[in-house]
Amino acid sequence: MLNLFDTRTRQAQPITPMDNQTVRFYCCGPTVYGPAHIGNFRTFVMQDVFRRVVELGGLPTTHVRNLTDVDDKTIRDSQKANMSLNDFTDKWTKQFHHDCSELNCLAPHIEPSAVRHIPEQIEMVEALIDKGHAYPSEDGSVYFKISSYPDYGRLSRLDERELELGKTANTRSSSDEYEKDSVADFVLWKSRKPEDGENYWTSPWGEGRPGWHLECSAMIHKYFGNNFDLHSGGVDLVFPHHENEIAQSRCACGGDFAKNWFHITHLLVDGGKMSKSLGNMYTLDDLKQKGYNASAVRYVLAGAYYRRPLNFTLSSLDDAKAALNRLKKFDTALAALCVEKEVPNYEQMREIKPSLGEFTAAWQSLNNDLNTPEALGHVFSAIKRINVADLSPEQAQEVRMAFHFILDAFGIVLPEEEKVQEAPAEVVQLATQRWEAKQNKDWAAADTLRAQVTELGWTIKDGKDGFELIPNA
Ligand code: AMP
Ligand code: ZN
Numbered sequence: 001m002l003n004l005f006d007t008r009t010r011q012a013q014p015i016t017p018m019d020n021q022t023v024r025f026y027c028c029g030p031t032v033y034g035p036a037h038i039g040n041f042r043t044f045v046m047q048d049v050f051r052r053v054v055e056l057g058g059l060p061t062t063h064v065r066n067l068t069d070v071d072d073k074t075i076r077d078s079q080k081a082n083m084s085l086n087d088f089t090d091k092w093t094k095q096f097h098h099d100c101s102e103l104n105c106l107a108p109h110i111e112p113s114a115v116r117h118i119p120e121q122i123e124m125v126e127a128l129i130d131k132g133h134a135y136p137s138e139d140g141s142v143y144f145k146i147s148s149y150p151d152y153g154r155l156s157r158l159d160e161r162e163l164e165l166g167k168t169a170n171t172r173s174s175s176d177e178y179e180k181d182s183v184a185d186f187v188l189w190k191s192r193k194p195e196d197g198e199n200y201w202t203s204p205w206g207e208g209r210p211g212w213h214l215e216c217s218a219m220i221h222k223y224f225g226n227n228f229d230l231h232s233g234g235v236d237l238v239f240p241h242h243e244n245e246i247a248q249s250r251c252a253c254g255g256d257f258a259k260n261w262f263h264i265t266h267l268l269v270d271g272g273k274m275s276k277s278l279g280n281m282y283t284l285d286d287l288k289q290k291g292y293n294a295s296a297v298r299y300v301l302a303g304a305y306y307r308r309p310l311n312f313t314l315s316s317l318d319d320a321k322a323a324l325n326r327l328k329k330f331d332t333a334l335a336a337l338c339v340e341k342e343v344p345n346y347e348q349m350r351e352i353k354p355s356l357g358e359f360t361a362a363w364q365s366l367n368n369d370l371n372t373p374e375a376l377g378h379v380f381s382a383i384k385r386i387n388v389a390d391l392s393p394e395q396a397q398e399v400r401m402a403f404h405f406i407l408d409a410f411g412i413v414l415p416e417e418e419k420v421q422e423a424p425a426e427v428v429q430l431a432t433q434r435w436e437a438k439q440n441k442d443w444a445a446a447d448t449l450r451a452q453v454t455e456l457g458w459t460i461k462d463g464k465d466g467f468e469l470i471p472n473a
Helices: 038-056 072-080 085-102 114-130 212-224 235-253 284-289 294-302 314-337 346-352 357-367 372-385 393-410 425-439 443-455
Strands: 003-006 011-014 023-027 061-065 134-136 142-144 185-191 208-210 227-234 257-264 267-269 310-312 458-462 467-471
Touching: 003 257, 023 038, 023 212, 038 061, 038 227, 038 257, 038 267, 038 284, 038 294, 038 346, 038 357, 038 393, 061 212, 072 085, 085 114, 085 284, 114 134, 114 142, 114 185, 114 208, 114 212, 114 235, 142 235, 185 212, 185 235, 208 212, 212 227, 212 235, 227 235, 235 257, 284 294, 294 310, 294 314, 314 372, 314 393, 314 467, 346 393, 357 372, 357 393, 372 393, 425 443, 425 458, 425 467, 443 458
Parallel strands: 023 061, 023 227, 227 257, 267 310
Antiparallel strands: 003 011, 134 142, 142 185, 185 208, 458 467
């Protein structure tokens, strides 16, 4: 069973469905106003790993992930692009789906769009006003009154950040995103402004549009009711977005809202924040244009522990490529012995539940707070331990099933056969001698041997505990 760190209690909690049947979880989806960057995909890939570990562990899930297709940013950029909001967000939703499938992310079971749930959002605002938790302002906007909800701030521990509700109770924020440290009555419904163009709906408070925070609360209520198992997003969403969702939902509907909270720490690039101005904001397409494939990107994103920042570098993609090739080599060697060459697909694997043998430790690491780097360490140790040549066809089959079960949990797709080119024995021998010389710090010998390998048309790429041979173009 998966034990996962819960942001609210700050403790690992077992993931068990509250209805004893299905783990129902909600992920805040993309704002579809441009291509998602690899930071966004760290979050979506880790949510996918979460789902795979739960499902392969024997529990069905219902995965709901929304599309934020109406907010300050989508409206602003659709107008810049001279497109209707609908056409504009459609275009970026298609791109998002394309990237998700390249990254081998399972499609959510339900993908509600905010624009298609306006009546549900209006209903929630009405309930909040009726119960004294919200008030309309002079201009026809509606705000949530945070002083009416004493539990406000529990998830993000506002008290520890010395932000007191009382001090700021009369300040308001009307934009969807606001400062980390400002606690303000936040907007539920925004009155129509000239800059909104044609993007408005009628409501009891006049023409306007929903605030971003409200969208998720209304869609969660529609698909899950008042209580569900887990809510997830990147760590930037803890405050104010998730705090606001809890306040709205609990005040409007009662119930406890999410039982567990799963937040993914941010991805950094070259040790710093991604930003367009630094030119280090990569999309999947950017990386593909640099010659990397989606499989390597997934490997890097899934292979880092989600509670630590992931420092993304291009060289980590080179390492991922080498690691994938090693996995493929192992698989090819096993497949050569197996009578049945076909590997079950993900859905079949969920049913089969193979015995894990040498891969048991990797599965345990995954179930211990999704410790993916530790799990990968166990995978490579198992590969080193197993001498494929000694296996009978039946044993090879069993090992291969266990190996693919773990690959499925990671969502790793092995590279195509032809990409793994065997180096001739002479080259392997020289490269092995060079590796040993390097371990012995005999740099002169290592250099000479590397030159010989290069001469024979191969490049040595060093990893942490071995080397890879890549044919020169
Ligand atoms: P957005 O499209 O901005 O609404 O974000 C989609 C998801 O990506 C949210 O769960 C964010 O918290 C998450 N996210 C944004 N930036 C990063 C980052 N640098 N690293 C990891 N997750 C991120
Ligand atoms: Zn949300």
